[in-house]
Amino acid sequence: xxxxxxxxxxxxxxxxxxxxxxxxxxxxxxxxxxxxxxxxxxxxxxxxxxxxxxxxxxxxxxxxxxxxxxxxxxxxxxxxxxxxxxxxxxxxxxxxxxxxxxxxxxxxxxxxxxxxxxxxxxxxxxxxxxxxxxxxxxxxxxxxxxxxxxxxxxxxxxxxxxxxxxxxxxxxxxxxxxxxxxxxxxxxxxxxxxxxxxxxxxxxxxxxxxxxxxxxxxxxxxxxxxxxxxxxxxxxxxxxxxxxxxxxxxxxxxxxxxxxxxxxxxxxxxxxxxxxxxxxxxxxxxxxxxxxxxxxxxxxxxxxxxxxxxxxxxxxxxxxxxxxxxxxxxxxxxx
Numbered sequence: 001x002x003x004x005x006x007x008x009x010x011x012x013x014x015x016x017x018x019x020x021x022x023x024x025x026x027x028x029x030x031x032x033x034x035x036x037x038x039x040x041x042x043x044x045x046x047x048x049x050x051x052x053x054x055x056x057x058x059x060x061x062x063x064x065x066x067x068x069x070x071x072x073x074x075x076x077x078x079x080x081x082x083x084x085x086x087x088x089x090x091x092x093x094x095x096x097x098x099x100x101x102x103x104x105x106x107x108x109x110x111x112x113x114x115x116x117x118x119x120x121x122x123x124x125x126x127x128x129x130x131x132x133x134x135x136x137x138x139x140x141x142x143x144x145x146x147x148x149x150x151x152x153x154x155x156x157x158x159x160x161x162x163x164x165x166x167x168x169x170x171x172x173x174x175x176x177x178x179x180x181x182x183x184x185x186x187x188x189x190x191x192x193x194x195x196x197x198x199x200x201x202x203x204x205x206x207x208x209x210x211x212x213x214x215x216x217x218x219x220x221x222x223x224x225x226x227x228x229x230x231x232x233x234x235x236x237x238x239x240x241x242x243x244x245x246x247x248x249x250x251x252x253x254x255x256x257x258x259x260x261x262x263x264x265x266x267x268x269x270x271x272x273x274x275x276x277x278x279x280x281x282x283x284x285x286x287x288x289x290x291x292x293x294x295x296x297x298x299x300x301x302x303x304x305x306x307x308x309x310x311x312x313x314x315x316x317x318x319x320x321x322x323x324x325x326x327x328x329x330x331x332x333x334x335x
Contacts (some may be wrong), residue, residue, distance in 0.1 A: 020044060072104070081108035113281070120280060120282040124164055127156040167298045171281060174305030181223040181309055188259050189214040189252045191224060195231035196250060199239060207244045210235075212250040218259050221312050230303040230314075231261065237299065238265035262317065275304050275316055279304040 030308040063228040065087045075083035081104055087097035135154045173179040189212070196210045231250075238248045253260050270278055273330050277283050281301040307314040 013223065016044065016047060060091065065097065069093075069100060072100065076104055076107075081111055121164075121168070125161070128160050131157050134255050167302060170302055171298050171305070173291045174302065174309065179226075179305075179309055181226060183221045183223055183310075185221055186224050187218055188218045188219070188220050188222075188261060191228055191268055192231055192250050192252055192261060195228050195235060198232055199235045203239050203248065206239055206242070208239050209241050209247045211247055211249045212252070213249060216254075218252060220259050223306075226306045228311065230306050231263070233299045233303050234263040238263050238267070241265060241267035241269075243267060258312075262315075270316065278316060279314070 009080060046134045046176045065085075068087050071084045072083040084101050085097040087094060089097070132154055135144070135150045135157075139147055139150055144150045154323075170179070192214075193212055198210060200210060235248065235250070242248055242265040248266075249262075251262040251264065274283075279300045281298055283301075302316050
């Protein structure tokens with residue numbers, strides 16, 4: 001007999017023992033005659049046996065499910081975050097098991113994200129650090145034919161590392177909800193135009209034309225620096241994935257009481273299997289994870305965090321779209 005069944009049985013026997021004691025006291029005080037006392041005893045004996053059987057039958061499933069929860073907890077303490085109780089009940093024990101499973105699932109998700117983050121960061125640090133080490137060794141050994149060129153490359157790698165650190169810090173603030181937004185009244189059309197001018201050199205190197213479409217100026221209350229970062233990120237992604245001699249269109253309009261900005265390119269878009277997790281941190285559509293195409297896979301995740309901090313939404317749109325007289329597009333982003 002397990003401990004839970006023993007406690008059930010002990011509780012039932014204690015109740016029956018109190019009843020027997022009260023009957024005995026009543027009989028001793030002549031409140032119950034001998035005939036009635038004998039009849040009560042014949043009733044109490046099967047009651048005691050029945051209570052024992054009921055206690056054991058009720059305790060068995062409780063003890064079994066409690067052991068499952070205990071076993072799952074022990075597996076979690078040993079580091080197995082795939083452990084689940086497998087308990088399905090409609091009582092408090094079932095609620096406790098369900099809460100435990102949800103807690104472990106969240107811990108598992110956090111652990112997977114942490115592992116992915118460490119893997120991503122270590123991968124993205126390896127390339128610039130290796131380039132810096134090679135440049136330093138070349139200059140130190142006197143084999144650098146053009147030291148200024150080496151120094152320029154080192155500066156570029158240092159800037160890449162600084163950008164990675166800035167992205168990690170911003171992502172941490174967004175996740176923790178501690179980002180400080182300085183909202184002011186600004187023109188979204190003008191903000192989009194400024195972002196386009198910032199990325200125009202990149203567009204020219206890739207023979208991509210930037211167009212802005214806005215029927216009127218739309219003012220919003222937002223943090224210009226942070227929202228501008230989002231627009232630049234979307235433009236950067238669009239330009240990098242747009243084919244040569246194509247167009248990237250930025251549309252700004254008002255739909256109801258919402259300001260809508262769309263960045264539409266003529267590229268192939270993200271693979272279907274990647275679309276659902278495109279805004280997750282440390283993910284890239286390119287399995288090779290070329291550090292020249294992004295910084296730790298945080299761009300779209302940061303964009304989503306900033307837009308959500310402004311009480312907005314961001315998502316990927318489906319084509320086909322048309323950009324003026326150019327061929328139809330196949331993908332785009334909107335906020």
